Amino acid sequence: MIYLTMLVCFITSILITPLVKKLAFKIGATDKPNQRKVHEKIMPRLGGLAIYISFVIGFLIWGPNDLHAMPILIGGTIIIITGILDDMMELSAKVKFGGQLLAALVVVFYGGIQLEFITLPFGGQLNFGFLDIPITIIWIVGITNAINLIDGLDGLAAGVSSIALITISAMAMFMGDVFVAALGAILLASTLGFLIYNFHPAKIFMGDTGAMFLGFMISVLSLLGFKGVTVISLIIPVIILGVPISDTFFAIIRRIVHKQPISAPDKSHLHHCLLKLGFTHRQTVLIIYAIAAFFALVAVIFSQAKIWGAFFLIAVLLILIEIFAEKIGLVGKNHKPLLKFMRGLIYVKEER
Template structure:
């Protein structure tokens, strides 16, 4: 039944997206080109609404349940995120207003009992987060929500990377026997793939903040549900799965901190911008990042099944690969001197 619902969500998304495109144009939810953006013509956004509607259809059909989890806070939180995204796609909300919407959505989930409460240490014992469980959970949800939003810079990029993450999360949920996370992940996957039919280069519609925020929110919650209250090494698994958006966000924060810019300040040094500057085409850049996301997904699966030393080896290889890749494409920026100067002026220890 799960896989039938996945297919139905895909079909629903394929059918609904053209209707959402007409709605976006009618209400003026469009994206105009500028110096920071890659597209050259006015594009309808709001495409995430088609993903959301298809997801809700699949959720109502399948009605996934879990004895220890209530789906109500997740649905309410996702609705708050959708409203925030729709308003931003139409009226271009300020960063503070969008953050308030994200905090409200995350707060609903936390109050619903979904929290990162503790982790089991590899050599015995538990690390209880206590009063820090709530802020840590909110930080995770808001952080991943914005990470997906930040990589939404090319046709099909955020939808494709999110789909790869959902495949990995759902696949690992099957291995762990977590039917709730698997079911929600697969119906979300079907809805996203249906939208990707219209969003892959050359895109006919953008997902906008409606889609990027919704996908980021749902992926953050699913990752939290699938890997919470487990070992410290298993906690790294969702971080590896979301390696592309997390690393891109991490280096964006470094760039803005070094250049003394606000964290919300836009720039053209994200991963996809760097690859475009190296001469790759729009389509090639997206496919390369898909490949990187798939590599992270595979590494997460290997990491989860490995022994302690095997897991450490996987982490070491990943960190070296990231360092070499970042240096090769200049993800921190065109000039390393400001960063080196910044680091040399800091005293550690």
């Protein structure tokens, strides 16, 4: 049944996207070129609506009997409405945050999705107490915006989200969580249908409508999929979402280092840095797909590792991320503390 539903979602997304493209032009949901954008002509940016409609159709066909289902659908609908309004008239950051917060509150209070505690690796557990709701909301809103931040090239956010959804659904299926696996699969099929039109050269952008919806859904699915919460299982979704999370993290560091407002836009995100190095648009997207797939593979290995092996894997991963970020200038051309430290060690060794 779920495979048939996925096929319906995929075909629906392919059929609906051209209609959404026409609608985007009609209601003025377009993206105009400027100094921060890489495209050179006016583009429709309501593509996320096609993903949402396809997903809802699949959701209704499947008819999940789960207490989390309706709150997730309502929260997702709030995000979609917020995204459509933003794609049409460019809402202020406060209004967008308000929509994201309302959606998060729906799944937390109506859906009962909360990160209440984590089991520590060497025994015992850490209860979050009154912080469980704020931590859950920060996660949902944070991932929603992280996916939105990487939506800077044709097919980038849709492809990276698809890789994350494949990983989350596969691991949920392995753990016997049919609800998360099926919901992720339906969303994946809807996204892949849209990606046909969104891959370079794109005919339509997903806009904030799509980027925020995918970010919201992935954040909620990752919370549900790894709710048997140990320190290890809490880290798994962080690794799966390594591309958007690390890009957001370095964007914050970059703005602090350069004494800019954290919300200030710039052209120094991961995809911008790769483009500056001389990679083409398509090559840059494929490189980031490969990085996302690498994170997904690490997450799978991490889930099977013993405690000390997991800690070692995380340490190596963090070092690799920092070296890569310094190599491509993700924080700044001259901000290379780890590389300078390593060169210093090599120099001292040679002097001896």
